Amino acid sequence: MIWANQLIQGVLLGGYYALLACGLSFMFGVMRIINLAHGSLAVVAAYLLYVVAERWEIHPLIGLVAVVPVMALFGWVLHRLVLERSARAGELVPILSTFGLAIVLDNSLFDRFGADTRSLAPYIDTLGYDSWTLPGDIILGKLPLLTLAVAVALLVGLHLLLARTALGRRIRAAAQDPDTAQLVGINARAVYAASTAIAMMTVAVAGAFMAMRATFDPYTGPQQLIFAFEAVVIGGAGSLWGTLVGGIVLGVAQSVGAQIHPQGFLIAGHVVFLVVLLARLYFAHGIRHVFRALRTRLA
Amino acid sequence: MSLLRIHGLEARHGLLSAVRGIDLEIAEGERLALVGANGAGKTTLLRTLAGIHPVSAGQIVFDGVDITALSAHQRCAAGIALVPEGRRLFPAMTVEENLLVARSAGRGGSWQVDSVLEAFPQLKPKLKALASDLSGGQQQATAIGRALMTNPRLLLLDEVSLGLSPRAVQAVYDSLRTLLETRTTIILVEQDLQRTFDVADRIVCMLEGAIVAEGRAGEMSREQVMGYYFGNRPASTTRQVTTQ
Amino acid sequence: MTTPSETGSFTVQRWTGASIAAVCLLLGAQLLLALGPLLLSANLVDRLTTLFIYGILALMWNALAGYAGLVSVGQQAFFGLGAYAAVRLADAGVSAYPALLLGAVLVALVSAPISAFMLRLRGGEFAIGMWVVAELAHLLVNLDTLVQGETGTSLIALQRYTADDRRAYTYWAALVTMAVLAWLLFFMLRGKVGAAAQAIRDNEEAAASIGIRVLPSKRLIFVLSAFGCAAAGALWVATSITFQPKTYFSVQWSAYMIFMVLVGGIGTYEGPILGAVLFFTIEALFGATGVTYLIGLGATAMLFALLLPRGIWGEVEHRLGLQLLPIGYLLKFGTADREPSGPQRKRSAAATTPATPPTDRASG
Numbered sequence: 001m002i003w004a005n006q007l008i009q010g011v012l013l014g015g016y017y018a019l020l021a022c023g024l025s026f027m028f029g030v031m032r033i034i035n036l037a038h039g040s041l042a043v044v045a046a047y048l049l050y051v052v053a054e055r056w057e058i059h060p061l062i063g064l065v066a067v068v069p070v071m072a073l074f075g076w077v078l079h080r081l082v083l084e085r086s087a088r089a090g091e092l093v094p095i096l097s098t099f100g101l102a103i104v105l106d107n108s109l110f111d112r113f114g115a116d117t118r119s120l121a122p123y124i125d126t127l128g129y130d131s132w133t134l135p136g137d138i139i140l141g142k143l144p145l146l147t148l149a150v151a152v153a154l155l156v157g158l159h160l161l162l163a164r165t166a167l168g169r170r171i172r173a174a175a176q177d178p179d180t181a182q183l184v185g186i187n188a189r190a191v192y193a194a195s196t197a198i199a200m201m202t203v204a205v206a207g208a209f210m211a212m213r214a215t216f217d218p219y220t221g222p223q224q225l226i227f228a229f230e231a232v233v234i235g236g237a238g239s240l241w242g243t244l245v246g247g248i249v250l251g252v253a254q255s256v257g258a259q260i261h262p263q264g265f266l267i268a269g270h271v272v273f274l275v276v277l278l279a280r281l282y283f284a285h286g287i288r289h290v291f292r293a294l295r296t297r298l299a
Numbered sequence: 300m301s302l303l304r305i306h307g308l309e310a311r312h313g314l315l316s317a318v319r320g321i322d323l324e325i326a327e328g329e330r331l332a333l334v335g336a337n338g339a340g341k342t343t344l345l346r347t348l349a350g351i352h353p354v355s356a357g358q359i360v361f362d363g364v365d366i367t368a369l370s371a372h373q374r375c376a377a378g379i380a381l382v383p384e385g386r387r388l389f390p391a392m393t394v395e396e397n398l399l400v401a402r403s404a405g406r407g408g409s410w411q412v413d414s415v416l417e418a419f420p421q422l423k424p425k426l427k428a429l430a431s432d433l434s435g436g437q438q439q440a441t442a443i444g445r446a447l448m449t450n451p452r453l454l455l456l457d458e459v460s461l462g463l464s465p466r467a468v469q470a471v472y473d474s475l476r477t478l479l480e481t482r483t484t485i486i487l488v489e490q491d492l493q494r495t496f497d498v499a500d501r502i503v504c505m506l507e508g509a510i511v512a513e514g515r516a517g518e519m520s521r522e523q524v525m526g527y528y529f530g531n532r533p534a535s536t537t538r539q540v541t542t543q
Numbered sequence: 544m545t546t547p548s549e550t551g552s553f554t555v556q557r558w559t560g561a562s563i564a565a566v567c568l569l570l571g572a573q574l575l576l577a578l579g580p581l582l583l584s585a586n587l588v589d590r591l592t593t594l595f596i597y598g599i600l601a602l603m604w605n606a607l608a609g610y611a612g613l614v615s616v617g618q619q620a621f622f623g624l625g626a627y628a629a630v631r632l633a634d635a636g637v638s639a640y641p642a643l644l645l646g647a648v649l650v651a652l653v654s655a656p657i658s659a660f661m662l663r664l665r666g667g668e669f670a671i672g673m674w675v676v677a678e679l680a681h682l683l684v685n686l687d688t689l690v691q692g693e694t695g696t697s698l699i700a701l702q703r704y705t706a707d708d709r710r711a712y713t714y715w716a717a718l719v720t721m722a723v724l725a726w727l728l729f730f731m732l733r734g735k736v737g738a739a740a741q742a743i744r745d746n747e748e749a750a751a752s753i754g755i756r757v758l759p760s761k762r763l764i765f766v767l768s769a770f771g772c773a774a775a776g777a778l779w780v781a782t783s784i785t786f787q788p789k790t791y792f793s794v795q796w797s798a799y800m801i802f803m804v805l806v807g808g809i810g811t812y813e814g815p816i817l818g819a820v821l822f823f824t825i826e827a828l829f830g831a832t833g834v835t836y837l838i839g840l841g842a843t844a845m846l847f848a849l850l851l852p853r854g855i856w857g858e859v860e861h862r863l864g865l866q867l868l869p870i871g872y873l874l875k876f877g878t879a880d881r882e883p884s885g886p887q888r889k890r891s892a893a894a895t896t897p898a899t900p901p902t903d904r905a906s907g
Contacts, residue, residue, distance in 0.1 A: 034667025036616070085849045092809075095614045095670045096801060096848040103798055103841030107834045169400040173389045179351050180387040182371035183380070184401035185449050222794060226678060229671045237668065263682055270679040274660075277672070281663045 010255030014248030015148025020206040021231040023199035029238040030175040030195045036098040039225030040105040045207030053123040068204045075200030079193040109218035120211035230273040302327040308357035317343040319508040328482040332499035340508040341488045349381035350374040380451035386442040388430035401448040408450025415444035418477045436467030580711035595717035601815035603771035604800035609810030610740035611764040617673025623791035625773025626780040633700035643777035654769030681792035695787035713781045805847045808854030
């Protein structure tokens with residue numbers, strides 16, 4: 001039954017990836033920007049929570065109450081100072097500017113905190129390793145389950161925001177046609193800034209769970225970015241629920257790969273990513289239909 | 300009382316001059332038609348008024364306020380609404396959502412989803428349909444309705460009959476009749492000269508970015524207007540104003 | 544090589560006085576540099592070799608981004624693979640220096656099928672997709688028992704040469720590689736490929752609609768860029784002897800390439816070279832400060848991307864209308880010069896308002 005357990009672990013890992021990736025997916029869906037600083041920003045959030053936990057002994061999940069608004073503000077500033085200009089300058093510039101930002105963030109964190117790995121695990125009591133054991137030797141860790149639950153909750157929240165609220169309508173309109181959105185009185189700049197802020201709020205939560213489940217250091221960002229990106233692309237860029245599917249596929253692939261070979265964890269993930277990419281490009285028609293139907297229902 | 304005053308307006312596409320030296324004044328409640336061949340600058344002029352095309356020179360004064368520096372959404376808040384060429388609905392949103400997203404938070408006014416549906420009854424069964432699933436006529440109705448939801452004081456209509464079957468055009472203009480009764484100020488760009496003469500109080504003819512002639516609809520002849528449409532220039536270079 | 548085409552009152556020129564002078568100067572400089580190992584100190588020769596390698600990387604990244612419009616954050620894939628291939632070939636018995644070239648060629652061959660699917664991606668997806676390819680390449684190379692994971696191995700075959708000989712041969716190899724790639728790019732960009740690349744960069748669909756074969760053009764530049772980066776990696780392992788995958792496959796190399804090209808001038812020909820020289824200088828001066836240096840690099844890249852996207856040379860070209868190396872065409876009207884057109888120029892010389900008003904037609 002070892003495979004069943006690996007499958008379950010893969011799904012739970014996928015929950016983390018979905019949580020990590022939903023901000024990236026959201027920003028791409030709204031602004032067509034892939035934020036290469038995404039992973040680094042999650043690490044920034046993790047360090048903020050670490051400082052809060054270490055200095056004032058506040059549980060990370062409580063610490064989020066302070067860190068989420070800070071990250072939201074950071075997101076707003078990020079948009080006004082960097083992303084807005086970048087998007088106007090053409091397709092290449094957002095990639096370059098966010099990449100530069102990632103380098104600045106990673107190395108600034110190193111400057112401030114040094115190379116030591118940290119973790120939030122010491123601050124969450126037994127949540128890090130508590131689990132339920134199901135028949136068949138299937139282990140359900142409490143933290144992974146909580147991560148998956150939070151991921152789904154955030155995705156539901158984002159979906160409802162987009163589908164039911166006035167802000168959500170404005171975001172969708174600005175995403176589909178920013179010029180015409182302006183014509184009907186939508187301040188596209190403000191809408192995009194709000195979207196970035198919302199994305200950063202999810203990044204804060206992702207950073208918290210990243211730091212609770214594992215260790216992190218100033219250079220953890222890029223690896224997280226790649227995982228998030230792979231989850232987004234596997235699930236279909238621009239689709240929120242696709243991100244959940246993508247995350248789970250990635251998690252399962254990695255877990256299965258780990259069973260096959262010591263290096264298999266990462267290799268399997270990248271291989272599955274490339275295979276899905278190829279499959280989507282060459283069998284575009286059938287798959288695209290399904291994803292478009294999903295997307296139009298959500299967009 | 301003049302609602303809109305344009306002085307020396309100029310706009311370009313890259314290096315090409317699309318609108319040059321436009322002086323125009325529109326009174327509240329007036330229906331003005333812009334006539335001219337493709338490339339005359341009519342759409343560019345409307346887009347410049349709405350704020351989605353940059354102004355190279357000149358001034359736009361709306362209700363006594365210089366709005367030249369305002370962005371498009373600010374002009375919408377001030378009361379200018381454009382129904383763009385080609386409708387430009389939000390394709391992945393329903394008709395209802397297209398209308399709701401334009402609902403003006405700040406400006407008071409009578410237009411609501413219900414009143415739009417009254418004016419455009421063809422939309423009632425399609426309220427929850429995606430905009431991309433609509434016929435051309437329904438899309439045009441939605442586009443006009445969407446602009447109305449912003450409770451505009453000045454409504455700019457860019458080629459509402461473009462690409463529509465004669466029946467659909469008829470339906471749109473029937474609905475516009477309700478609109479016309481509310482005395483909203485309208486600037487209309489229309490290729491169909493008959494419709495133009497039906498709707499407009501005043502006609503302005505444009506050629507190569509400049510105004511070459513204008514006059515009250517009742518006093519200009521169809522032949523005269525068609526002449527300007529096809530590129531005839533008036534005998535003198537000062538613009539012809541038919542006023543008798 | 545002026546081709547006067549007397550249509551009306553303008554001529555089409557490719558070479559101007561300035562560009563002839565510049566090309567002669569460049570050739571002279573390259574010949575002079577070839578004398579390096581004979582005249583300069585060992586330290587200086589080493590440093591120049593590093594500069595040449597940076598120059599290759601900058602040229603190759605710019606070819607991909609500036610001319611094919613493809614921003615890649617994963618060229619370190621080919622850098623690492625080039626080094627790996629050289630090490631592997633040398634281990635299999637190939638002589639050290641030929642192994643460098645052969646390794647680069649092999650990597651270029653491998654890059655062709657990679658381009659088959661990567662080139663269908665656009666924008667950010669392509670950028671990070673290439674990064675994933677780099678990560679995967681890194682992981683696969685680690686599996687090789689010769690490499691022993693992150694421990695790495697060395698280009699032992701180089702021990703056959705004395706330190707002085709090794710230094711000189713590597714210097715010449717790097718100089719020749721950079722010169723060849725630079726001139727190759729130059730002639731490519733003067734020809735159909737350059738025009739095609741410019742068209743693709745401006746509007747891919749429109750380019751395709753006038754018969755430009757978009758995918759083959761992109762693929763050519765992709766493979767060339769892979770070859771160049773692989774050669775750079777092979778040369779790097781020749782200078783440092785050791786091959787540790789983590790160093791060669793690090794995304795740091797992309798950061799360096801992006802910095803050089805952004806600061807120098809993306810999409811220009813001379814820009815990357817300028818960027819390489821600047822980067823080399825900055826690294827020599829500030830590299831030792833560690834993280835602060837990297838933060839400065841990142842911040843500079845950001846500032847240039849946001850505020851000066853044309854880069855230094857791009858701004859110079861734009862303001863002064865200067866073009867030292869004759870890639871584009873110069874349109875001379877009568878006696879007055881117009882702005883040069885070509886891959887670097889965004890505006891076409893033809894898009895001006897008519898000088899005379901249209902003649903009046905009889906009114907109806």
